[in-house]
Amino acid sequence: MKITLVAGARPNFMKIAPIIHAIKKSNAAHNSGIEYRLIHTGQHYDQKLSQYFFDDLNIPHPDANLEVGSGSHAVQTAKIMIAFEQELLANPCDYLLVVGDVNSTLACTLVAKKMGITVIHVEAGLRSYDLSMPEEINRMATDAIADIFFTTTPEAGYKLTKMGCDTDRIYFVGNVMIDSLISNLQRLQQPSVWKDLNLKGGDYYLMTLHRPSNVDEEKNLQQLIALLGEQAADKPILFPAHPRTQKQLQAIGLPDNVHMVEPMRYLEFIYMVKNAFAVLTDSGGIQEETTYLGVPCFTLRENTERPETITVGTNELIGTNPDHIIKAFKILKSGNWKKGKIPLLWDGHASNRIVEELLGM
């Protein structure tokens, strides 16, 4: 079986890593004969958003890097499509496996599907139904034409059936990102900023903000950070900032207790999540990582494609309304934040289940 694997942007790397490790394990143990080719589209190219993740997660050097770089959504998606078509013409495969919801996911799906290649989507069926988010468009369009769907929750499978997918093409396997988390828990590294800021376990907030809706309007970003800084006044907020957020922050003063740092390596970032008092974020994946680790999470968005992190886990959808933020801080500080549980099959074995299913195809 020849399979091409695609990874393009930071949130892809922790999803593709355990799948590669599971393929290698299966090939070594059972002579499974899965031939894979790993393609990096180059959507993310900064060392801090890309290479550090390859290093920390032991991802093999990609067989090809399409080096598409940044651009508008149309430019980036088109550049990936043009380069990926050449890649597939030169290196034909039976299956394309894509993960998540970034522009690389959709661009490569479109190309492969039109070339008659069977497309496998890992983390299929997530829906916020908010089409102002580019990721939602990527998720819906990918799922509309993919052939095989691996899901993180039963609800994601239900959403796929609602849009007409055959149930026998949907496999509830669990969460590959949590595979990465579990397999690296013993390898976490304390970042140097821990000592620099004299941080203590359970006594700081960790914050990430990079959604265009939160960071692109300078005034909104400033008001949001000022409010979060004020509400968290008794503790420092560590703020590893995405390049686009850093750009915006150049013109904005930060409250004294908000400490902006460069994007962190995977092993350092998860260390900081695990030991945080609470996490303030607009990320998708971090809602899942905090749920697994049992750390309170404020999602600073109006909707989520990951509802189990709320119904089962420690996440709450707070949005950006100041009244809601203030109320959430009150509950958190009173010690009454919900405890949460770990969703079904988030057990570190999702990638093994995926490989088992692949071998059966």
Ligand code: UD1
């Ligand atoms: C992408 C994903 C998003 C994910 C995020 C995580 C899409 C639509 N979005 O958003 O789902 O949560 O990654 O990081 O695919 N830039 C750099 N260095 C890089 C890459 C980007 O400085 O290596 C800067 C550029 O100015 C670029 C901007 O960040 O224009 C946005 O990058 P882009 O890849 O378009 O989207 P992200 O916001 O990173």
